Amino acid sequence: MARTTLSGFPEWTPAGRIVEQRVIDHVRRTFELHGFAGIETRAVEPLEELMRKGETSKEVYVLRRLQETDDSAESELGLHFDLTVPFARYVLDNAHHLAFPFKRYQIQKAWRGERPQAGRFREFLQADIDVVGQDTLPFVFEVEVAIVMAEALAGVPGVDVVIGVNNRKLSQGFYEAIGLDDVEGTLRIVDKLAKVGPGTVTEMLVTELGATGAQSEAALELAG
Structure with a gap:
């Protein structure tokens, strides 16, 4: 068999795997000591759900069988790129089995078809905690999640x-005060700052939202 290397799909040596396992065990113990219950969701979700926000179409790995026909229901499946969509679907599917507020942790693989670079892989392990309520959720849980994250790290x-x-x-x-009325669009673009840099973010604000140079500069200054 010829040697092949796939960028963005890491494979650890036995020594590296031991380190990874110890980190995972520590994080898992921390979550459980604070009362979070572990779950694991399926690796695939309907493409319609994965692409609901419209910004992830280039990041989703589509799942297909070689002998699959185009009209097959399975032709509309993709690997999840984070754990948010699977968890939301899981809560809806299993609400009658869960006690709320539901404190959950999940340590599981995810796949994202973006360009590999420092600190970013196409296949990676994600550790996630959330608290879900049925009606209102006390603010204390917001504080607890931050404390647990800090303790784990x-x-x-x-x-x-x-x-x-x-x-x-x-x-x-702030955005409304400086005249950027499309708050959702502005947040979506500014959120890309660390990935694409200030120049590209400024260009996107101007071309996609019609922002002025002063508005773009102010939005970037707020983002730090």
């Missing part, structure tokens, strides 16, 4: 933990 050697706190209402009020 602080126990990993060589990791310096800094948690940034953001409130969408602050961004929304």
Whole structure:
């Protein structure tokens, strides 16, 4: 068999796998000590659900069988690119079996078809915690999630933990005050800052939303 290397799909040596397993075990224990229950969802979801936000079409790996016909229901499946969509679907499907508020953790593989670069892979392990309520959710859970995340990361050697706190209402009020009425579009574009850089974000704000140079500069300054 010829040697092949696929960029973005890491494979660890036995020594590297031991390190990974120890990190996973530590994170899992931390989540469980704080009362979070572990779940695992299926690897595939309907493409319609994965692409609902419209910004992920290039990131989804589509699942197909070689002998599959175009009208098969399975032709509309894709590998999940994070754990948000699977978890939302899981809660809806299993609500009658769950006790709310439902505190869940999930440590599972995800796949994203983006360009591999430092710190970004096409296949990766994601660790996630959430608390879901039925009607209202007490604010204390927002604080608890941040504390648990900090504790889990602080126990990993060589990791310096800094948690940034953001409130969408602050961004929304700021964008509206400077005349950017499409708050959803602005948030979506500014969220790409770390990935594409300030120049591209400015260009997108101007070409897609009609922002002025001053508005774009102010939006970038708020994002830091």
